[in-house]
Amino acid sequence: xxxxTQMEGPVTLSEEAFLTINCTYTATGxxxxxxxxxxxxxxxxxxLKATKADDKGSNKGFxxxxxxxxTSFHLEKGSVQVSDSAVYFCALSGGYNKxxxxxxxxxxxxx
Amino acid sequence: GAGVSQSPRYKVAKRGQDxxxxxxxxxxxxxxxxxxxxxxxxPEFLTYFQNEAQLDKSGLPSDRFFAERxxxxxxxxxxxxxxxxDSAVYLCASSHRTGWDGYTFGSGTRxxxx
Numbered sequence: 001x002x003x004x005t006q007m008e009g010p011v012t013l014s015e016e017a018f019l020t021i022n023c024t025y026t027a028t029g030x031x032x033x034x035x036x037x038x039x040x041x042x043x044x045x046x047x048l049k050a051t052k053a054d055d056k057g058s059n060k061g062f063x064x065x066x067x068x069x070x071t072s073f074h075l076e077k078g079s080v081q082v083s084d085s086a087v088y089f090c091a092l093s094g095g096y097n098k099x100x101x102x103x104x105x106x107x108x109x110x111x
Numbered sequence: 112g113a114g115v116s117q118s119p120r121y122k123v124a125k126r127g128q129d130x131x132x133x134x135x136x137x138x139x140x141x142x143x144x145x146x147x148x149x150x151x152x153x154p155e156f157l158t159y160f161q162n163e164a165q166l167d168k169s170g171l172p173s174d175r176f177f178a179e180r181x182x183x184x185x186x187x188x189x190x191x192x193x194x195x196x197d198s199a200v201y202l203c204a205s206s207h208r209t210g211w212d213g214y215t216f217g218s219g220t221r222x223x224x225x
Binding site for chain 2: 004
């Protein structure tokens with residue numbers, strides 16, 4: 001069945017460091033791929049998405065490219081800020097638009 | 112409203128008690144989803160409504176879980192005879208159409224069964 005695997009956290013970085021959070025998936029067909037972010041005490045928010053192979057989603061300095069050949073959708077940001085501290089979830093779309101989530105990766109950014 | 116509203120925000124239930132969790136989606140949103148998020152895990156799909164029709168309930172973990180959306184707007188997730196393993200955050204999400212657009216999540220109801 002469809003599934004998503006994310007790198008385990010926590011990921012701890014200094015401000016302005018480069019961020020990569022790995023995400024790989026297993027799916028039948030051609031799902032859409034998403035990154036959601038959950039800030040402390042808040043609900044899940046859509047960060048970015050890509051709907052087909054080689055698409056690049058981007059938002060707030062974050063980006064991820066839909067790589068069909070490696071079944072990956074790694075999240076990157078060139079220079080993280082303290083305000084980026086949150087839990088990041090990779091997800092893919094299944095039947096009836098249900099989302100299948102990874103376990104989440106906690107990011108902590110220190111000044 | 113401006114976002115997806117869920118109530119109550121927190122619920123403590125004694126084991127064996129029935130609970131009802133409410134979701135007010137964004138006005139006019141056709142699709143409504145319920146997810147269960149255990150501590151330290153990603154959300155897991157429970158059920159999906161398109162308007163008032165429950166099109167997918169494959170994620171409901173047992174027949175103690177029941178969801179409804181009788182008029183195609185507000186939805187209620189009911190859990191009968193709660194067990195400790197039901198402790199989780201229950202998330203509701205809605206979308207204005209059925210396309211692959213991502214959707215808007217509520218802040219969730221944190222259920223603790225003691």
